[in-house]
Amino acid sequence: MGHQTLALLAQLEAACKACDELASATEELFLQHPDAEIITSFPGLAALTGARLLAEIGDDRTRFDTARDLKAYAGSAPVTRESGKSRRVSHRRIKNSRLAATGRHWAFAALTASIGAHDHYNRRRKTGDRYYAALRNLFNRMLGQLHHCLTTRQRFNEAIAFAPPKPSPLTAAA
Numbered sequence: 001m002g003h004q005t006l007a008l009l010a011q012l013e014a015a016c017k018a019c020d021e022l023a024s025a026t027e028e029l030f031l032q033h034p035d036a037e038i039i040t041s042f043p044g045l046a047a048l049t050g051a052r053l054l055a056e057i058g059d060d061r062t063r064f065d066t067a068r069d070l071k072a073y074a075g076s077a078p079v080t081r082e083s084g085k086s087r088r089v090s091h092r093r094i095k096n097s098r099l100a101a102t103g104r105h106w107a108f109a110a111l112t113a114s115i116g117a118h119d120h121y122n123r124r125r126k127t128g129d130r131y132y133a134a135l136r137n138l139f140n141r142m143l144g145q146l147h148h149c150l151t152t153r154q155r156f157n158e159a160i161a162f163a164p165p166k167p168s169p170l171t172a173a174a
Contacts (some may be wrong), residue, residue, distance in 0.1 A: 044110030076140035116162025
Protein backbone atom coordinates (compact mmCIF):
# COMPACT_ATOMS: atom_id res chain seq x y z
CA MET A 1 0.00 0.00 0.00
CA GLY A 2 2.82 2.41 0.81
CA HIS A 3 4.47 1.94 -2.62
CA GLN A 4 1.15 2.40 -4.38
CA THR A 5 0.46 5.61 -2.42
CA LEU A 6 3.92 6.98 -3.26
CA ALA A 7 3.36 6.21 -6.94
CA LEU A 8 -0.01 7.99 -6.90
CA LEU A 9 1.53 10.99 -5.13
CA ALA A 10 4.25 11.17 -7.78
CA GLN A 11 1.59 11.18 -10.52
CA LEU A 12 -0.35 13.88 -8.70
CA GLU A 13 2.81 15.97 -8.31
CA ALA A 14 3.53 15.65 -12.04
CA ALA A 15 -0.03 16.68 -12.91
CA CYS A 16 0.15 19.72 -10.61
CA LYS A 17 3.49 20.76 -12.10
CA ALA A 18 2.10 20.44 -15.65
CA CYS A 19 -0.95 22.50 -14.65
CA ASP A 20 1.23 25.25 -13.18
CA GLU A 21 3.41 25.32 -16.32
CA LEU A 22 0.32 25.53 -18.54
CA ALA A 23 -1.09 28.37 -16.44
CA SER A 24 2.12 30.40 -16.62
CA ALA A 25 2.42 29.82 -20.39
CA THR A 26 -1.21 30.86 -20.86
CA GLU A 27 -0.69 34.05 -18.84
CA GLU A 28 2.46 34.90 -20.77
CA LEU A 29 0.80 34.48 -24.17
CA PHE A 30 -2.41 36.25 -23.12
CA LEU A 31 -0.53 39.32 -21.90
CA GLN A 32 1.02 39.63 -25.39
CA HIS A 33 -2.42 39.89 -27.01
CA PRO A 34 -3.53 43.42 -28.03
CA ASP A 35 -6.85 43.07 -26.14
CA ALA A 36 -5.23 41.92 -22.88
CA GLU A 37 -4.85 45.44 -21.50
CA ILE A 38 -8.53 46.21 -22.10
CA ILE A 39 -9.76 42.89 -20.70
CA THR A 40 -7.65 43.02 -17.54
CA SER A 41 -8.80 46.59 -16.86
CA PHE A 42 -12.19 45.15 -15.84
CA PRO A 43 -12.70 44.42 -12.14
CA GLY A 44 -12.50 40.73 -11.35
CA LEU A 45 -10.62 39.79 -14.54
CA ALA A 46 -7.01 38.73 -14.14
CA ALA A 47 -4.76 37.10 -16.71
CA LEU A 48 -6.11 33.53 -16.51
CA THR A 49 -9.80 34.44 -16.37
CA GLY A 50 -9.25 37.03 -19.08
CA ALA A 51 -7.51 34.44 -21.26
CA ARG A 52 -10.39 32.03 -20.81
CA LEU A 53 -12.90 34.76 -21.67
CA LEU A 54 -10.93 35.76 -24.76
CA ALA A 55 -10.63 32.14 -25.83
CA GLU A 56 -14.41 31.73 -25.68
CA ILE A 57 -15.43 34.96 -27.43
CA GLY A 58 -12.49 35.10 -29.84
CA ASP A 59 -10.68 38.17 -31.09
CA ASP A 60 -12.69 38.67 -34.31
CA ARG A 61 -14.65 41.85 -33.53
CA THR A 62 -17.05 41.24 -36.44
CA ARG A 63 -18.24 37.94 -34.90
CA PHE A 64 -20.70 39.70 -32.59
CA ASP A 65 -22.18 42.79 -34.24
CA THR A 66 -23.90 43.95 -31.07
CA ALA A 67 -23.53 43.38 -27.36
CA ARG A 68 -26.94 41.68 -27.48
CA ASP A 69 -25.51 38.97 -29.76
CA LEU A 70 -22.61 38.36 -27.38
CA LYS A 71 -24.92 38.24 -24.36
CA ALA A 72 -27.18 35.69 -26.06
CA TYR A 73 -24.15 33.55 -26.97
CA ALA A 74 -22.96 33.68 -23.35
CA GLY A 75 -26.41 32.84 -22.01
CA SER A 76 -26.59 35.90 -19.78
CA ALA A 77 -29.44 37.60 -21.67
CA PRO A 78 -32.91 36.60 -20.50
CA VAL A 79 -35.42 34.80 -22.74
CA THR A 80 -38.92 36.26 -22.92
CA ARG A 81 -41.82 34.10 -24.06
CA GLU A 82 -45.19 35.75 -24.62
CA SER A 83 -48.50 34.29 -25.64
CA GLY A 84 -51.75 36.12 -25.30
CA LYS A 85 -51.89 37.65 -21.86
CA SER A 86 -49.10 35.55 -20.36
CA ARG A 87 -45.46 36.57 -20.28
CA ARG A 88 -42.60 34.49 -18.91
CA VAL A 89 -38.98 35.58 -18.54
CA SER A 90 -36.36 32.91 -17.83
CA HIS A 91 -32.66 32.26 -18.27
CA ARG A 92 -31.16 30.66 -21.37
CA ARG A 93 -30.50 26.95 -21.31
CA ILE A 94 -28.76 26.76 -24.69
CA LYS A 95 -25.53 28.71 -24.42
CA ASN A 96 -21.78 28.45 -24.38
CA SER A 97 -21.45 26.72 -21.01
CA ARG A 98 -17.73 27.44 -20.64
CA LEU A 99 -18.32 31.15 -21.20
CA ALA A 100 -21.26 31.13 -18.77
CA ALA A 101 -19.10 29.45 -16.10
CA THR A 102 -16.33 31.98 -16.68
CA GLY A 103 -18.93 34.72 -16.38
CA ARG A 104 -20.07 33.44 -12.98
CA HIS A 105 -16.45 33.49 -11.76
CA TRP A 106 -15.96 36.96 -13.20
CA ALA A 107 -19.14 38.38 -11.67
CA PHE A 108 -18.34 36.84 -8.28
CA ALA A 109 -14.79 38.26 -8.32
CA ALA A 110 -16.11 41.67 -9.42
CA LEU A 111 -18.29 41.88 -6.30
CA THR A 112 -15.24 42.49 -4.13
CA ALA A 113 -13.18 44.33 -6.76
CA SER A 114 -15.75 46.97 -7.73
CA ILE A 115 -18.07 49.09 -5.62
CA GLY A 116 -20.32 49.72 -8.62
CA ALA A 117 -20.63 46.01 -9.36
CA HIS A 118 -21.41 45.28 -5.72
CA ASP A 119 -24.07 48.01 -5.64
CA HIS A 120 -25.62 46.69 -8.87
CA TYR A 121 -25.71 43.17 -7.40
CA ASN A 122 -27.32 44.44 -4.18
CA ARG A 123 -29.97 46.38 -6.14
CA ARG A 124 -30.85 43.20 -8.06
CA ARG A 125 -31.11 41.21 -4.82
CA LYS A 126 -33.40 43.85 -3.30
CA THR A 127 -35.72 43.62 -6.32
CA GLY A 128 -36.18 39.90 -5.65
CA ASP A 129 -33.48 38.22 -7.75
CA ARG A 130 -31.92 35.15 -6.24
CA TYR A 131 -28.14 34.74 -5.96
CA TYR A 132 -27.46 33.22 -9.39
CA ALA A 133 -29.96 35.47 -11.16
CA ALA A 134 -28.30 38.57 -9.69
CA LEU A 135 -24.84 37.26 -10.65
CA ARG A 136 -26.09 36.48 -14.17
CA ASN A 137 -27.51 39.99 -14.45
CA LEU A 138 -24.21 41.50 -13.32
CA PHE A 139 -22.34 39.34 -15.85
CA ASN A 140 -24.81 40.44 -18.52
CA ARG A 141 -24.16 44.10 -17.77
CA MET A 142 -20.38 43.71 -17.63
CA LEU A 143 -20.36 41.67 -20.83
CA GLY A 144 -22.09 44.53 -22.62
CA GLN A 145 -19.48 46.90 -21.22
CA LEU A 146 -16.71 44.56 -22.38
CA HIS A 147 -18.18 44.48 -25.90
CA HIS A 148 -18.27 48.28 -25.94
CA CYS A 149 -14.71 48.64 -24.67
CA LEU A 150 -13.34 46.10 -27.14
CA THR A 151 -15.08 47.68 -30.14
CA THR A 152 -14.09 51.24 -29.17
CA ARG A 153 -10.60 50.17 -27.99
CA GLN A 154 -10.86 51.83 -24.57
CA ARG A 155 -10.17 50.64 -21.04
CA PHE A 156 -12.87 50.05 -18.42
CA ASN A 157 -13.90 53.12 -16.44
CA GLU A 158 -16.02 52.39 -13.39
CA ALA A 159 -17.29 55.96 -13.11
CA ILE A 160 -18.86 55.64 -16.56
CA ALA A 161 -19.86 51.97 -16.36
CA PHE A 162 -21.78 52.23 -13.09
CA ALA A 163 -22.87 55.85 -13.23
CA PRO A 164 -26.27 56.50 -11.66
CA PRO A 165 -29.02 56.70 -14.28
CA LYS A 166 -29.91 60.21 -15.41
CA PRO A 167 -33.51 61.23 -14.76
CA SER A 168 -35.61 61.44 -17.89
CA PRO A 169 -36.88 64.89 -18.94
CA LEU A 170 -40.45 63.79 -18.19
CA THR A 171 -39.71 62.93 -14.54
CA ALA A 172 -37.62 66.09 -14.10
CA ALA A 173 -40.50 68.24 -15.35
CA ALA A 174 -43.01 66.64 -12.98
